[in-house]
Amino acid sequence: MSSSIVLLIAVLPVALFVLWPLFVGEGVADAPSPPPDSTEALENRKRAAYAAIKEAEFDQRTGKLSDEDYDSLVARYKNQALEAIVALQAATTTATGKDSGRGTKVSFCGECGTKAPKHGKYCPTCGTQRTKA
Secondary structure: OHHHHHHHHHHHHHHHHHHHHHHHOOOOOOOOOOOOOOHHHHHHHHHHHHHHHHHHHHHHHOOOOOHHHHHHHHHHHHHHHHHHHHHHHHHHHHHHOOOOOOOOOOOEOOOOOOEOOOOOOEOOOOOOEOOOO
16 A cells, blocks of 8 residues: 555656646747748758758668659759749848849759740650640
8 A cells, every 4th residue: 555655656656747748738839930931941951952962962862762763853843943032042032122133043953953935835855745734
């Protein structure tokens, strides 16, 4: 009997400490995420795409990814990075009111990530039908 009381006295505070956040409900609030079109959010998307490309390269070198999987992942992440860069350039041009001299209206294939011409229904590299943005 006394061993069960000692066990209860030892376990009860630990259990309360572990389960307390479930009963309280409100913990530390997460930092608010930036608006989706803000330059901070676009920079985060660009950095995330770069990190994903580096991870895919590492996975391919270690044999975790086949060449086909690597090519499709890198094409997707390059496209995401390029979209973020173009959006950043457009946001910077809009914010400063100055054009950097480079065209910010660049079109990229959503499937393979190559630069797509302004005209045409299909990507000249992979043949995917282009959608109008």
